[in-house]
Amino acid sequence: MRARALVVAATCLAAVLVAAVPAFATRGTQAAPLSSLTTPSRPEPAVLAVTVPDAPSVAPAAAIEMRHIWQSLNNCGPAAVVMALSTFGITADQETARLALRGPDVRRGMGPQGVDPWVNELYGLRSMWRNNGTVDLLKRLVANGFAPLVTQWMQDPSVSRIAHWRTIRGYDDGQQTFFVNDPMLGNFVPLSYQWIQDNWQPFSYRYMVVYRPEDEALLKAIVGPEWSESRNREAFYERAKAEALGQHTSAAWLTYGEASYQSGRFEEALAAFDRGFSLGSALGVFTVRSSYPQTLRALGKLNDADRAQANLSSLTAVPSSTVASPPDTFALWMAFRRTLAFDAAQPSE
Known part of the structure; x- marks a missing residue:
């Protein structure tokens, strides 16, 4: 599976790969090298961007510590949720998530509706989803410690037309690039802002956020009036x-x-x-x-x-x-x- 994923990645990312990898800075400090990103050992997400609860921030670059996993057959949605859960220090099993979020039919995809009751019952977390996401909203979410999931084409539709879930974990304005944990394409994969925009449109710009109940006020402030x-x-x-x-x-x-x-x-x-x-x-x-x-x-x-x-x-x-x-x-x-x-x-x- 890993070898096949790398072949797919080489095909679909040729037009969007960025040569340089950014360093991510916290406010008032020197830029931290990407090698400092490790799997978090504490329950809170280790976020390399400052969180400002009463004034949601957008730094020029930010990244979140996140585990990467390779998906099983047609299991991009549950795998993306499992990766988002890792930002809370939770190690979940994608096959357990599959049965809860997709059911036993391996041909069936995952909608966002079942995620909230599942993460709430097992982990005391919440999940929300909306359509009409934007590049700016994704950046604002990541800058404040959230790891949004998005529904997009897995590859450019000229290559294949497969709907796909991936989890956003970082961005860099200097390179106009998001960094995603993709259950099919790999860890910390760079995708340009424009690529994200173009391949998101056919799926209504849908996004989903898993969060702690105590962070709901901050999340509402970031989403704004469209929380309604x-x-x-x-x-x-x-x-x-x-x-x-x-x-x-x-x-x-x-x-x-x-x-x-x-x-x-x-x-x-x-x-x-x-x-x-x-x-x-x-x-x-x-x-x-x-x-x-x-x-x-x-x-x-x-x-x-x-x-x-x-x-x-x-x-x-x-x-x-x-x-x-x-x-x-x-x-x-x-x-x-x-x-x-x-x-x-x-x-x-």
């Missing part, structure tokens, strides 16, 4: 729409369709999805397998929805029965609220 799910969905919609109109790519329009669906704009979602399909392949974009048929159902096009569900069954190697999702009730609520023209004073959640 309704505000997050609205912001994601505005961004995705602007990107689709400006980029004219299949990925941008499919993401616009996803954002429109999530915000309860079903007519707009249908038009955006259809435009995205016409511009290129949706192969590997697993979210479309649920959101497109559910958009049709929300518009009363039940026969079209059933046909779409069947036609999209080949988008990924995972059988449709294992990824089918119910209607997004939050999206339906947002559509209902918009129809009744609720004002901003109404509850947002």
